[in-house]
Amino acid sequence: MKVVPVAHRSAAEHVRSQLIELIESRYFAVNDRLPSEADLAQSFGVSRSVIREALHSLNALGLTKSYAGKGTFVAATQAQSQLMIGRYLPAQLNEVRRHLEVPAARLAAERRTQEDIDRLAELVEEFDRADDPAERFKVDARFHIGIAQATGNPLFSRLVEDLRAVLQEQTLAVSASPARTAQARAEHRAIFEAIRDGNADLADLSMRRHLAAVASDTAASDTAAPDAIAATRGGPGGEG
The missing domain is CATH 1.10.10.10 (Winged helix-like DNA-binding domain superfamily/Winged helix DNA-binding domain)
Structure with a gap:
């Protein structure tokens, strides 16, 4: 073996x-x-x-x-749910993300410091430049954690960090969508600009749209051919 x-x-x-x-x-x-x-x-x-x-x-x-x-x-050569993440289904994970990361984006817009803005701006640029899927995966995680840190509440960043630990299988599946990277870049920039401008309502809306797009692409990947999904397991990819 x-x-x-x-x-x-x-x-x-x-x-x-x-x-x-x-x-x-x-x-x-x-x-x-x-x-x-x-x-x-x-x-x-x-x-x-x-x-x-x-x-x-x-x-x-x-x-x-x-x-x-x-x-x-x-017992089987294909999982009961192709996209099940350990013991968690995508719908369960997406529900938690909505209730955690949307409020975090709103609070980040209200509480962000110049240091937070500078860090998030750098991460947006890094994500735009990243061609390697593994590198994009890492920057994506740092971006979402950075938003949580901008709330000023250390529990938000701790919870988002823990959440990222079970996200890899979902992002692997989402990467099967060819347009996902360009879409994620635009979504990240919209979230950042709302936080930078202190627009809490727009930060809330932009994060909701981003997570809805991730959920939609995940659902689409769940109906894809097994070979297409299996091909993504060669390394981290996708952006959520």
């Missing part, structure tokens, strides 16, 4: 993604028993607790079933 050892605070996510690829590619067929936790931990170069977390996610996706004393077996 060819795997890539990982050393990252989100190691379970990396392990899960690679196991999904192995199952979807039929390296492991339905009813096949996965290697033991100990063997997987050695292959991936992580602890057994990381493997258990990854296997729990696979069970939640309906890809595997675990039996006490017997091990974990492949």
Whole structure:
């Protein structure tokens, strides 16, 4: 079995993604028993607790079933929800984002400092220049976290940072839309300009439109051919 050892605070996510690829590619067929936790931990170069977390996610996706004393077996080669994010559905994630990031954008417009404006302006420019999907993904995360920081309430930034940890699968799927990058650039700039100008109503509206576009593109990706979605799993992409 060819795997890539990982050393990252989100190691379970990396392990899960690679196991999904192995199952979807039929390296492991339905009813096949996965290697033991100990063997997987050695292959991936992580602890057994990381493997258990990854296997729990696979069970939640309906890809595997675990039996006490017997091990974990492949139950399907396609997730029950192709875009399920660990144990969270896109609709659930989008709902939380609306109730967290829209108020954050409004407060950012009301409370932003010059330092906040300068930081967000730089991130908008970085996002416009970024050609590499992996780099865009990182800048996108920093932009949304930067908005939360501009509220002046550290809990907003902490919650948005935590939320970004489960966003990667969604942004991978959204990246299947060819026009998404250009659209995201325009949406980011509209949000920034509203915050810069201190227009709380427009910041609220611009963030709502941005998140609605992400939700729409996610729904479209959910109906796409499995091969098109699987192709995006080669690395981070998409913008939300």
